[in-house]
Amino acid sequence: MSSATILLPLLFFANPAALWALLGLLVPLAIHLWNRRPGRVVPVGALRWLTAGANRRMRRLHLTQWPLLLLRLTVVAVLAAALLGPRWQRPARPARPQVLVSPEALASPSWPLLRSTVDSLRRRGAELRLFAPGFPRLADSVASQPQPLANNSDSSTITAWFWPLAAEAADSFPSQPLYLFTSASLAHFAGSRPALPPRLRWQLLPLDSATRPWLQAAARPTADSLWLTIGRTDASGITFRRRRLAWPQQLPQLLTVPGLPPLQLRARGAGFVIQPADSTTAAVPVVRPLRIGIGYDSTRRADVRYVRAALRAAAPALPAGLLLRMHPAARAEILAADSLDWLLWLTDAPLPAALNRQVPNGLRVLHDAPGPGRTAAATVAFHDFQDATTRLLRRSNAPAGTTPCWTDATNQPVLSEQRRGRGADFYLCTRFHPQWSTLPDDGQLPALLLSLLDSVAPARPEVRSLDARQLRASGPTPPPATPGPARRASRDLRPWLALAAGLLFGLERVLASRRLSRAAA
Structure with missing residues (x-):
């Protein structure tokens, strides 16, 4: 049982040095003793027997009129107390959690x-x-x-x-x-x-x-198969597993997957989605393999090898993988017939008309730097990758009217975009070659290509948990804070003391005037 806290008031003085003002009590006392009341004149026949007694009485100090003296001393004491700056306060109640x-x-x-x-x-x-x-x-x-x-x-x-x-x-x-x-x-x-x-x-x-699994992504790699990417999180991290199902003969169709609620596969527009059968939210689109084409010329053969290796490394991170087509720029008509999602155009030749017409319909084209370029010494940092940096060795200028996507340390565009309908043209101001940049050698190219090529993937809800250790501040643990004195609400008593001194002084004047009136009578 916790004992009740007793809150006692406290009187303190803001100007303790004013205690010397209490010496002023000696002033009314001295004046009172000095201004004694004169004796009455009494006619007597002879002074022979009175002289010795009168002298003894003169040597005695008698305090007379005690009420008036005490009143005067009180007035001086109250004024001295006012100079001390008294304050009356009560401790604040303990703070409530x-x-x-x-x-x-x-x-x-x-x-x-x-x-x-x-x-x-x-x-x-x-x-x-x-x-x-x-x-x-x-x-x-x-x-x-x-x-x-x-x-x-x-x-x-x-x-x-x-x-x-x-x-x-x-x-x-x-x-x-x-x-x-x-x-x-x-x-x-x-x-x-x-x-x-x-x-x-x-x-x-x-x-x-x-601890419950969730559906992270769905893909249709072939016409008769369905891939479900199922995620699970725990204190050690997030793990994913892929489950392969047969594509149903008719839609909509309920899917039963151990650990997941009943799922419904149905058509939406030109594609398909999967969502919980008892909800209309959190629908997961069914994606197809990402179709990527590479058009190149003889001056970019080394660049193609680096890009192909990076795409192969990034493919497992895509829900349905990717389908890669590579042809020389002279045979671009083959690429135009493949219904590509992305085209990496690694050549100085202009984009053929057949491919150029597909851009407003959703094709996205990545152009590398044309011409010999110029020597550059700049560093590129990427917002999505805090530790990823790349050095540029040679570069070209970005076309006018484009929007920067990546910039270097001097705020010059490295990758810029120009939207056209549902598609876009991307212009890389360098090349995938060690003589142009460190992209082929620093190991970051697969992740950068994946963030660019799969940037249109739908956002998934956050299912990760915060580690409780992250709630603590980094660095040494601060010492426990010593609770300071509780703030108290104080009241200044000087106005009240000044009022009391004024009233007492008025009372003293009244009593003194009555005394003089009686003495005159």
């Missing part, structure tokens, strides 16, 4: 396991709030059982970012202990980790779907 719970945590099956912890904090006076903008209060009944999310939305689709919200909570509740219970979904932890105070304690709840 704040329990902030995210909506996903309230809906999590793990929430009942935390009820004892939350109930213990509430018995200590903690307030239960929603970890959302504004931090609204929650009723006590909310903590008793899991609460469903609004609109039955999946936690992975909620885009609230926890880092800035945690910093806002620390600013909104200063000097108060904070307890955060949130989902561990990595989708909420975008951006950089802010500096958070040690009084904030954060507990992550595992995702409801952390």
